[in-house]
Each structure stands twice: as C-alpha cells, then as structure tokens.
Amino acid sequence: MKRAWVGTALRRIGDDKAFALAILIAALLVLGALLGPWLWPLCPLDMDFGAPLAAPSLSHPMGTDSNGRDVLARFLSGARISLAVGAVVRIIDALAAFPPLILAMAVTVGLGVGLETAAIGIALSSVPFFARLMRGDILKIRTMPFVEASVAMGAKRGRIIGRHLLPHTAPTMLVQCASVFGYAILTLAGLGFIGLGAQIPEPEWGAMITDGMQYALTGQWWLALFPGLGVLLAVIAANLLADRLEEALNPRSARNQVR
Numbered sequence: 001m002k003r004a005w006v007g008t009a010l011r012r013i014g015d016d017k018a019f020a021l022a023i024l025i026a027a028l029l030v031l032g033a034l035l036g037p038w039l040w041p042l043c044p045l046d047m048d049f050g051a052p053l054a055a056p057s058l059s060h061p062m063g064t065d066s067n068g069r070d071v072l073a074r075f076l077s078g079a080r081i082s083l084a085v086g087a088v089v090r091i092i093d094a095l096a097a098f099p100p101l102i103l104a105m106a107v108t109v110g111l112g113v114g115l116e117t118a119a120i121g122i123a124l125s126s127v128p129f130f131a132r133l134m135r136g137d138i139l140k141i142r143t144m145p146f147v148e149a150s151v152a153m154g155a156k157r158g159r160i161i162g163r164h165l166l167p168h169t170a171p172t173m174l175v176q177c178a179s180v181f182g183y184a185i186l187t188l189a190g191l192g193f194i195g196l197g198a199q200i201p202e203p204e205w206g207a208m209i210t211d212g213m214q215y216a217l218t219g220q221w222w223l224a225l226f227p228g229l230g231v232l233l234a235v236i237a238a239n240l241l242a243d244r245l246e247e248a249l250n251p252r253s254a255r256n257q258v259r
C-alpha cells in the first residue's frame with residue numbers, strides 16, 4: 001500500500017512540467033551559488049569608476065552598477081547569501097512547527113535520557129523564538145536612517161552589524177531571555193516528571209515531584225509540594241521580569257509615556 005502510494009506520487013511528479021521546471025531553476029541557482037567564484041572570478045566588491053552603469057557586454061554579461069561593480073559577480077555572490085538564509089529560515093520554520101515540549105522530548109529521546117540532553121533539547125526548542133524576533137528586528141532596524149547613512153558612508157558590514165544592528169536588538173533579546181528562562185524551568189521540570197530529564201536521585205524539581213507523588217496519598221505531601229512551588233514561583237518571577245523589562249526598555253509603553 002505504501003509503495004503504491006509512493007509510486008503514484010513519483011509518477012505525478014514526473015508528469016508535472018511545472019515541478020520539473022522549478023527543480024531545474026533551483027538546481028541552476030544552487031550550482032551558480034556554489035560554483036560562482038570559479039564560473040566568474042571577478043570580485044563582487046571591486047569597483048571600476050571608469051565604467052559605471054555599463055550595459056551588458058562580453059566583459060560584463062549583466063552590466064555594472066553605479067560604482068562600476070560587476071553585476072554578475074554580485075548576483076552569484078548574492079545567491080550564496082540568499083539561498084543560505086532561505087535554508088536557515090526553512091529549518092527554523094520546521095522547528096517552529098513542533099510544539100516546544102514535543103521537540104525537546106524528541107531531542108532528549110534521540111540523544112539519550114539525562115539532564116545534559118534535556119538541556120540541549122530545551123535550547124534547540126528555544127531557537128525559533130529568538131531567530132524570528134532577531135530577524136524581525138534586523139529587518140526593521142536596517143531601513144532606519146542611521147543605518148542607511150552608515151552604508152552610504154562606506155562602513156563595512158561587520159561594523160554596521162556590531163555598531164548599529166546588534167545593540168538595537170539587545171532590548172528585545174533581553175526580554176525574550178527572561179521569558180524563555182521561565183519556559184526552560186517549566187519544560188525541564190516536565191521532562192524530569194515524565195522521566196526524560198534528570199534521573200533520581202539527581203535533585204531536580206521535576207524528578208523530585210515524580211519521586212514525591214508516590215508518597216502523596218500516604219501523607220508525605222511535602223515531598224512533591226515544595227518542588228512544585230519552586231517551579232511555580234520561578235515561572236511567575238520570570239514572567240514578571242519579562243513584563244517589567246519590556247515596559248522599561250520600550251519607550252512607547254504606557255508607563256514610560258506617563259513619566
């Protein structure tokens with residue numbers, strides 16, 4: 001049944017001319033991005049002020065820009081950047097498609113049960129949150145006048161990123177760190193509770209709750225209660241910290257406007 005379904009799907013794909021065209025275009029773009037320096041060895045940053053805005057020719061098949069830089073060399077170099085970023089975004093989207101706890105559980109089971117692997121799973125499941133926020137902030141900040149002025153003055157990419165882009169994303173990332181801190185504690189406790197995190201007798205809240213639950217009905221309520229309170233208080237504190245940080249660092253917040 002499964003093989004028949006796969007065979008039918010492959011036949012449909014083989015008969016789909018639009019799909020074949022898309023594969024061909026994607027393959028040519030990837031090959032151009034990978035083999036660009038060998039196919040067209042001109043440097044995409046070299047400027048020829050004697051030939052600005054030159055029309056396409058044998059020496060410059062795609063012409064030149066306003067600074068005399070070869071458009072084909074820049075096209076091939078830009079393909080490497082754009083395709084790499086697109087691949088990373090798609091990977092992040094795939095990670096974001098899974099609920100964070102399920103993703104952390106899958107990573108923990110795949111790497112082996114334990115505190116260290118649980119931490120790795122929680123970290124990987126947090127990546128989409130940071131990546132999406134960082135990308136949104138960068139896209140917004142890079143169009144601001146002070147960034148465009150730095151580009152016009154010839155500032156290098158590394159200086160623009162370190163001097164202008166990253167510092168202006170720090171408030172958002174700081175608030176997100178506080179939010180993820182509470183999520184990490186709660187997720188680690190959940191993994192420990194179901195036996196995928198720290199293992200008994202490791203003193204971790206989730207594992208302590210699991211160990212204490214078996215004594216709850218016999219009157220030893222404190223064994224599970226206090227670790228549970230620890231999780232609750234830590235998550236509440238992290239959420240309050242994130243809210244207050246957002247209000248303090250956001251100049252448009254109502255509290256800052258009143259002041």
